[in-house]
Amino acid sequence: MHKPLLTTQFLDRARRDYGSHEAVVATTGERFTYEEVGERADRLSAALQDRGIEKGDSVAVLDPNTHYQLEAAYGIMQLGAIHTPLNYRLLPEDLEYILNDAEVRAVIADYELAEKVEAVRDDVPTEVFISNDADATDGEWEDFEAVIDGVDPVYDEPEMDEADVITINYTSGTTGDPKGVMRTHRTETIHAYLISIHQDITDDDTYLWTLPMFHVNGWGHIYAVTGMGAKQVCTRGIDAEWILETINEEDVSYLCAAPTVLNMLLDYYENHDVSTSGDADVRVATAGSAPPEATIRTVEDEFGWYLKHVYGATETGPLITSSDARRYFEDDSEDRFAVKKTQGIGYLGTEVRVVDEDGNDVAEDGQSIGEIVVRGNQVMDRYLGKPEATEEAFNDRVEGYYHMGDLATVDENGMVQIQDRKKDIIISGGENISSIELEDTLFEHPEVSDVAIIPAPSDEWGETPKAFVVPASGDPDAPGVSEDELTKFTRENLASYKMVRRVEFVAELPTTATGKVQKYELREREWEDEDSMVGQG
Template sequence: MQIPLSVMDFLDRAELVYGDRVGIVDEPVQPAESWGELSYRRVAELARAQATGLDRLGVGPGERVAIVSHNSARLLTSFFGVSGYGRVLVPVNFRLRAEEVAYIVEQSGASVLLVDPELADALDGVVAEHKFVIGADSDALLYDFDNAPRRYAISENDTATINYTSGTTARPKGVQITHRNAWLNATLMGLHYGASDRDVYLHTLPMFHANGWGLPFAITGLGARHIVLRKVDGAEILRRVERHGVTFLSGAPAVVQMVLDAAADWDGPVPGRDRVRMIVAGAPPPTSVVQQVEEQLGWEFMQLYGLTETAPIVTVNRSRAEWDALPAAERAEKLVQAGAPALGTQLRVDASGEVLVRSNTVLDGYWRQPEATAEALRDDWFHTGDGGTLTDGQLTISDRKKDVIISGGENVSSIEVEDCLYGHPAVAEAAVIGVPHEKWGETVKALVVLRDGQGTVTEAELIAHCKQRLAGYKSPTSVEFRDALPRTATGKLQKFRLREPYWSGRERQVN
């Protein structure tokens, strides 16, 4: 017997087994009316009502529903109310500028667009056939509790979500995650990181980011509790950990540092000692940070290496029984490695040093970009664009083969930033690289050659030019002016030479 895997399986089980249990505690302070505490039965009712509302709008199976939102119960429920009933959810990075969101809405062909009220003015010019500002008014239009939804037949190979990611092109690519991809990724996350119905999961990780790494599905299916955090703040994370008995959270190294900074000023014992475990991904933090998590916070440090294209799990690193007797510094050195492949995942490193992946969580393709899909999946392996080494089954990421900077856990296409700089009349040449940063892991640096007679242009002017056109995290934090940029005989920019002075003496060329 073979039953198609569907993301709806997770909510169906939660409603059946844990219907009366509080499943979601919504963010209490937000511009949209908070949904407060929701039982899993109520979450399922809301998902059905949302699907019925989409039926009423004439949104058929396979049509795209885009949502630009901070973490919220409405976004969390949409993973089921949209994808679980045969449509395709397009969760959009709320940090993007209007032009970037407009591109995603148009490229995905989304017929419905939901916008966080805090972003309504900024995204006023972004259009869709059906556009709503999230809140009580849109709830009345979008959620139909009086009728039953159509339940379209879903193949496990149907696209469940399209998640846009910055890559080596100036425009983001839409990663098609199937129901099968999402189902198996969520199951692997729950298995490897030990999730159970006793967990209380704090959403410090943006839900739009690779579908919150699949944890919205895993936590729901196991009947654990979701605590929605709208905006990341170190002290507030500690307060929620204390108030709700949080046991589990995830985030980029920058989030870890926020928590450590807040803990230094915390009055009394740090909440969660010997109870909380945290998955860190986006970039490996320094060993000193791993030690601080385990010693100062008393939290278990775990690591994940993955990509949006792999839904995202590729490798897992969690302390083993064999490491228990090791000194803290030695254990930290092991924990900063990317780790061992997740169950069912195959890894290899090719002759150029690029990490290649095969697994059931690898994307179906890039939405409406067959050439990019063929390039990424050539020879039946997914080409990550990351450089690394495999030793005794353990992966270490050492360099980024593709032209992407990861700052605070977010991908930044250097080509996109360069294109923006070239839009300034004073810029003759531009190269954008990632350089080490204590808080964000990497930060964006621009190396610029000015046109003749434009020597009065300042660093601040070029940064402001980018911030007017790009999301803040994509904009350069510093600009250096150069007389020339190194190129090969064929004119190709030699970025390795530009990066070298900033990364010299470091073991890894990522931070």
């Protein structure tokens, strides 16, 4: 039997089997059952359809982790429209690019964020503007509650195929232009199945939304947690005190947290007498480069939480590996840290390899370095409107595999561990920052003659952008501009999280014979006191 894999099945299952059970604890203090969430999504589907939204139209959502974002996602997808979540940290001009690139027909935005869209609304193809609080939003915006109030929750559901694109997630990639990662019903569904298994999601879980829902649809948790019928606690931001209080009050059993968030929780814990859990055992997932061993030790031994380290990219679902391989460690053994600090082994049905420049697998000796490539049913369909970038991403070193751009080793147990990055991407606090975009911005400053941006180690963010600047004066001791002025210049021209936070003036940059800047030399010098040239951001 063939049954199409559709993202709408997750809410369908939750409302059918867990309809009367609490589904969402909203930031407004309201509590909704899955039956209520489903009906609200239905009414939004009907309202969007009345406003001309059809199958294949892109509808963007700009929202923190509120119940509106969750309802909007399903209300959009039930129409076969393309759910396009937006990074709320971007500037208006960034959003303008995305809204045009995806040809977005409607935007649903939080009242605190809508001004970013309002600033560019005359320059985008969007026709429908909905806010979750129109009275608190400047401009002509419809109110979410008014839009769905009294609407008959009946809409014309189109025929949908698992190969249809149902969501576009934007990633910075290796250049300043965001890439639209096109994901189908099939890729989203299989990824959700995989994380349900590997993240041990069950119907008695209470999940705390510390991970932004816009990040690859919350790592697929808007599907998996919903489909399993678990309870979801929404958030408007990250606050360590509130998180720990909520974990106790709501008996939270599962959350995701970037190393930056873990550090915030640890700092608060060290200075306050607080409980780290309610009645439920807590597990936490963190992604990318592993937190330092001291962080893992505190989280597990003092917080009493179980840490799962996972890895992936927007293009891959995102999650493709996990170091939660319990046959290789005992829960109370010191040996577990060596395993948990790796990126681990591939998810079910996921083929993860580390290959050299000729596309051959490197030796499993924990020393030989190659690039991570992956093949699996959760990997993206393609980049929107970028066939050349798609071709390169899937065929650079070896044909038919997505190339992660991370350089790694493989040990005798098949555990992958990142050593360095092929791409000039800085990952700071879980956000991708393009060094090229930063360099282009600084080149616009009249006192900058040449510049190279690299990731520098940061206790707070894992990595932070550092600029090596050759001043127009030619004299690093008299550059004609201060470090603070250059920092301010980047803050004024880019999203705040992308700003340069460190500047070093130099007489020249290291280059090859052909004039290419040797960033590796700069990184090597900057990271000489660290265990690896990869941060924990």
